[in-house]
Amino acid sequence: MIEGLLQTLTPSVMLWLTVGVMIGMVVGTLPGLTATMGTALLVPFTFALPTDAGIAMLGGLYVCAMFSDAIPAVLVNTPGTPAAMATAFDGHPMVHQGRGQEAIVAACFASAFGTLFGAGCYLLLAWPMITIALKFGPAEFFWLGIFALTIIGSLASGSILKGLAGGAIGLLISSIGISHGNEISRFTYGIPELRGGISLVAGLIGIFAVPQVLSMVADLRKSDYIADYKSKRGVTLQTVKNVLSNPIHGIRSAVIGSFIGILPGAGSPIAALVSYNEAVRWSKDKSKFGKGDLRGVTASEIANNAAAPAAMIPLVTLGVPGSSPAAVIAGALMLRGLNPGPELFQSDGTLVYTFGWSLLVAGIVTFILGSLFAPLLVWIIRIPLRLLAPLIMLLAVIGAYAIRNNIFDVYLMLGLGVFVFLVRRLGFHPGPIGLGLILGPIIEPSLVQALYIADATSIGHVFFTGTINIILIVLTILSIALVLWARWKDHVRERASTRLEDRTEVVGEPE
């Protein structure tokens, strides 16, 4: 392990790792350019480098993209990759409060912290963690997905019914295309492009970026800029202190992120969403979430970054990539004639540890570069809306096209965007729709597989036995009960206060 650290600190590895981080900064910031795409595009260039430097560069890109996707999420409410969706919930409202720089620095520090934690797991706990991860079968994934759906309770600040409807719309959209497992065409209406399903990235761009642009245009008469911003000194230090002042929150988010990251197929977006949900659940003061709570940003960013190194754990222990970028890195290793998996751990242990240390160092490099650039990046919101709106639109179109090189995805993105813009006026939040879109591809195949397995035994046995199933079911029920209880309490309080107001005509906000 020490050899791995020494190898990481050689100039060649450090140099290419930093280059990877810088490319990751660009890749993550541009919606549509995901970490998967970025690493895939970079693979051919890594062949000119020694193996350790090559995969350190890919790892650096991945880690940094998991931070920089927060930049557009915070500044223009458009997640750079699906993993930053939850970052936008609180990050963007912070911009409206003039706290854009704080949000970016917090995201950056949280990302670095998450990366260090995830890389620590990779270096120290890879084998015990993978043993637990293997206990997740189709039924467990199904319940995990259902549990993640309960986040709608935290998201839908207004009507819970509209939140649920939004989630259902998202799930329904995710079911377009060839069904998982038995490959039946659904909602394709004979259009060949729809067989491929709705691209998650294009869908999220449509849900978040397009309504944002349309609102900008609609608000043009009211204001020239997204929000006011003045750069402040000392924000970095103060924000880092703020984040560190809540260690339990940080560690909880990191543990959730690392553990969900290790589950093959779940990945950073789910990690960030579950972590956000838990942050809301465990905090005493829930009222600020969704309105610019720093904890919302850090919960999401710590988790999605912790998930990145953790997604490499199944790769090095089992030879199974834990996420799409990990699959690309696996491919890069195989093209060098190396077989990622337990054999590589034995035959080339130094390389495996060097990679772990590289991911850890990439977290630090990301923080240094990110906090240096944060004040500059925030100037994006000083771009007048009449320039910014077309610019975001241009990036949205390029992003939706780039993900699968398919013009049809652009039309879908625009259509979804207009749809969400309209339903937003009716009080729907885009969050639950995006949530459904992300969770559909997890919930549906695992449900189908678990049902097929149940053919051999019984539904009760597959879905309702096993420690992890029981834990997830209990958590889900508790989660729903808590939301209902909180709603009921609010309701009672509201009634009491309106009655009070009626009687005494006391002017003022309740609370």
Added chain:
Amino acid sequence: MKKHPIFWARAVLGAFVGAVFAVAAGGANAEYPDKPITFIVPYSPGGGSDQQARRLQPGLEKALGVEVRIIYKTGGGGAVGFSELWRSEPDGYTISNVVVPNIVITSKGEGIGFKPAEFSYIGMTARAVGALMVPKNSPYKSLAQFVAAAKANPGKLTVAGVGSTGAENFAELADILGIKTAYVPVSGGVGKMIPMLLGNHVDAGMTASSHAVKHKANIDTLVIAGPEASAALPGVPYESGWTYTTTWGVMAPPGTPADRVAILNKALNEATADPKVKELVTNNGLLQMRQTPAEAKAYVEVAVKKFSK
């Protein structure tokens, strides 16, 4: 120092005349290929098809003397990428990866615009026979034990495979062995199946033997398809009646001129002849192939016939 205007006039004129000559010369013996070639990969980065494309890319570029650009057009079990190639200009500047029999089975879906038999096939480059696998800690140490257990408890054993392609291929083996099991379709590739197998969520898994080779530290192979044993999986029995094979190749849009297909075929075979490529192919548990375009076409036609039922 300032240069005289005449100097600039001459320089510009010279450049212009030069360019005209260059263009004329190029037009006179316009040899294919003279611009970059697009190589479509219809599956996600990191998968078997991506691996193939990346393996061949340097050799193709060297043999053809132009850049080969890999782009991913994914979705619909390859249908999106295959449809894209179907609609592309048949000028030899767009080619795609092809997987047999997956392209044939995908094409059976409704609303599919392409016909697998009509593409211009350049050649198949590698193949892997099917394998039935169990985790190392499985109670079934041999095919005989597995079959005995399946016969004692019909429909109680679970076997995972990838999608409907896996279902059809496993049905063939189940028929030969005379067993009935529950089939669990995995979507999104073999990567999702291995953890299910290692976590004992299913009793067995069935996919290309290249994965059995890759995961042999954790996974035992009970039987492979085809008429012969595999050097990469010594001691594993084979079932000659089981014809499940996955083949990776390269194809061009229907109607691509034969001379261009021939140039591409020559380049492809040069790329696969590289000892480095050969070594990678063997290490990944694949069997190398070398075909003429006619052989490749016939190869796909056999698969079309087999799965047309």
